[in-house]
Amino acid sequence: GAGVSQSPSNKVTEKGKDVELRCDPISGHTALYWYRQSLGQGLEFLIYFQGNSAPDKSGLPSDRFSAERTGGSVSTLTIQRTQQEDSAVYLCASSLGWLEIYEQYFGPGTRLTVT
Amino acid sequence: RKEVEQDPGPFNVPEGATVAFNCTYSNSASQSFFWYRQDCRKEPKLLMSVYSSGNEDGRFTAQLNRASQYISLLIRDSKLSDSATYLCVVEAAGNKLTFGGGTRVLVKP
Numbered sequence: 001g002a003g004v005s006q007s008p009s010n011k012v013t014e015k016g017k018d019v020e021l022r023c024d025p026i027s028g029h030t031a032l033y034w035y036r037q038s039l040g041q042g043l044e045f046l047i048y049f050q051g052n053s054a055p056d057k058s059g060l061p062s063d064r065f066s067a068e069r070t071g072g073s074v075s076t077l078t079i080q081r082t083q084q085e086d087s088a089v090y091l092c093a094s095s096l097g098w099l100e101i102y103e104q105y106f107g108p109g110t111r112l113t114v115t
Numbered sequence: 116r117k118e119v120e121q122d123p124g125p126f127n128v129p130e131g132a133t134v135a136f137n138c139t140y141s142n143s144a145s146q147s148f149f150w151y152r153q154d155c156r157k158e159p160k161l162l163m164s165v166y167s168s169g170n171e172d173g174r175f176t177a178q179l180n181r182a183s184q185y186i187s188l189l190i191r192d193s194k195l196s197d198s199a200t201y202l203c204v205v206e207a208a209g210n211k212l213t214f215g216g217g218t219r220v221l222v223k224p
Contacts, residue, residue, distance in 0.1 A: 035214075042119070042202065042216035043159070050210065059211075091158060098210045102149050106158035 002026065004107035006092050012113045013082055021077045021110045023092030031095040033104060034067055034077050036088040043091065049075065050098050082114045116141055119205050119215035126220045128193045135189040136218045138203030147206040148179055148186045152199045153217065159202055162188075193222045 005024045013019050025032050034046040045059040049069040060066070064082075069075040079086055089111050093104035121138045128134045140148075148165035163170065165177040165186050176189040190197055203215035 031210075033212075040123070040216075042121075043214035045211055045213070048211060056211065101206060101210050101212060102147055102164060102204075103161050104159075104212070106160070108158055 004092055004094055004105050006090075006107035006110050008110060009108065010111045010113075012115060015084060015114055016081055018078065018080045019082055019112065021079075021090050021092075021112070023075045023077070023094075023107060025073065025075070025092070025094030026105055027073075028096070029094035029105070030072065030097045031101065032069055032075050033093045033095075034075070035091045035093065037091060037109070038088045046077070046090075079112075082112075084114050087112055087114045117216075118142060118207075118213045119203055121203050121215040121218045123216055124219040124221075126218065128190075128197075128220060128222045130193055130195060130222055130224050132193050133189065133191050134193060134220060135187060136201070136220075137185045137187045138215050138218075139183075139185045140203075140205045140213075141184070142205070142207050143184060145184075145205045145207050148177075149204040149206075149212075150175075150177055150186075150188050151202040151204055151214070153202055154199050159214075162201070190220070193220075195222050195224065198222045 007022045030051045032049040035043040048056040064080045067077045089109040091109045093106045150162040151159040152162040153159040169178040174191045200217040202217045
């Protein structure tokens with residue numbers, strides 16, 4: 001079946017612009033996660049959605065970052081007024097539910113470059 | 116101190132040899148532990164869970180040492196296809212996974 005998809009695969013933007021990154025999780029997965037991975041670094045947790053519960057935003061690095069999940073499916077991560085340090089690969093993952101948190105299926109990521 | 120720490124490597128391993136590496140975690144309340152594998156420029160994928168009693172999956176053996184707060188991964192009879200970055204993953208409270216920076220393994224003929 002279809003895996004997690006993300007778009008765009010690559011995004012180059014100028015410093016100060018806003019960007020939107022999209023994630024389409026596996027159908028039926030109620031849990032959705034956003035991470036970012038900088039060059040040579042581990043995954044940094046950003047935000048977690050579980051069903052209709054309020055999202056866990058504890059990993060968002062600043063108020064320039066926000067995310068939504070509409071209809072319990074597609075999610076959008078928005079970065080306002082992008083900075084060069086925002087350059088990274090943004091990975092989205094989904095799991096069947098919170099009990100299956102350990103088995104996350106990752107999308108291919110969006111490589112964001114801020115110039 | 117990072118919550119999950121790994122030797123970044125790379126570990127250069129002759130094909131057919133055994134390689135082992137550890138990962139330390141700082142939160143003693145951590146509940147579950149996993150290894151993920153990430154190929155170059157690809158997304159991470161779950162490799163195996165780590166149980167207190169230790170567990171094996173083919174050529175891969177994972178162990179947990181709660182007293183010293185580390186987990187280990189051992190790969191026997193290394194194959195060229197084992198070349199990847201191995202991410203140590205720890206689940207603490209709050210339904211979040213914390214990923215280590217990864218250990219890079221390069222298997223060479």
